[in-house]
Amino acid sequence: MSTEDIDEAIDWQGNAVDCAACAHRDRLAEEKCKPLRACVHDRYARRIDRFFDWNPDLARDYVAHDYFEVRACAAKAAEIFLLPAMLDDPEEAVRWSAARRLPRRYILRLRADAHREVRIRIAGRLEGADLLPMMQDEDYAVRQAVARKLSPDLLVLMINDPDPGVRRIVASRIEHAALMRLAKDSDPIVRLEAAKRLDSVDLKALIKDADWRIRYEIAQRANVEIIGPLVADEDPLVRECARDRFRDAGKEPPTNVIVAQTRSDP
Incomplete structure (x- = not known):
């Protein structure tokens, strides 16, 4: 469910949002805020974030707000000189929101x-x-x-x-x-x-690997001259792949191959 699907305007303390009591109520007429969509007092981060998108000049006033979502959203729009202090915020979301806009020297710690x-x-x-x-x-x-x-x-x-x-x-x-x-x-x-x-020539070193997926990789990619032992592999997919490679190369797969014992330790 998206924020727009939530038909309630509740602040972070669980109280109903009251536009009439808001210090920014003049912005409502200017369509710079909107109940259920863009509001700094709403509990939902997306609505808070949208408020600062529409009113970046107000972000500086909220970098120390009691609700961490407000601080995190304000950090995206506030003047950059306000952000270093936010790296010590107790909430990780605020610290990261500030860090993403700061130069490297600030974020090393x-x-x-x-x-x-x-x-x-x-x-x-x-x-x-x-x-x-x-x-x-x-x-x-x-x-x-x-x-x-x-x-x-x-x-x-x-x-x-x-x-x-x-x-x-x-x-x-x-x-x-x-x-x-x-x-x-x-x-x-x-x-x-x-x-x-x-490289295909280096795959020979793994031909006795204990894992069939690795032997299958060898059967697929190694030079045909290397994969002879795999035509008698204990795994049917590896055997089939190796034999197909010989046929595709116009060669008969070797018939005197003994099933090689795979290594249990690489």
Whole structure:
């Protein structure tokens, strides 16, 4: 349900909004506010946000309002010199709303913000060396955000991250020179992500991988001369793919292949 579908005008304390008692009632006639649509006293953030879109000159008067949604929306329109003080706001939504408009030098301290969502968003704004301290963040989602932003040449520093989701992102972006290290990762999803980016000639090293998805990737992409053992693979999809590759190349699949034992540890 959208805010426009809610047929009530209630303030953040649960009281009915009274336009007659509002200090900005003159703006109602100017159509710069509208009940149920744009109102600074409404509890719903979208209506508050729209009020400041229509009345940015009033935002400075609400950066210290008791209701955090009002402060967060005011931070989007208030003069920028008012925003640094809002980085100390007790509500994460307000801190982020202020941070998104401030220059880099102001937001570096939010790399250690108490709230993960703030740290994730800060990681999305930073670049290069500014991200390095965040590689050790206690929250995996923050480290994932860092892995998405770091330049590929720096991702080697995150190869041993304890979270496989982080290492998967690293595998999808890291420079090719370090990719083989992730192709030997303990997690099959990480190995698969690495395998998808390896050159076809390098896939031979993974032909005995324990995970059928990785062997299937090899059967699809490796040179036909390499995939002979896969025509007798224990997985039917891998076998079929390997045999189709031989047929497409106009060659007969080898018939004297023994099913290779897959490695349980990469």
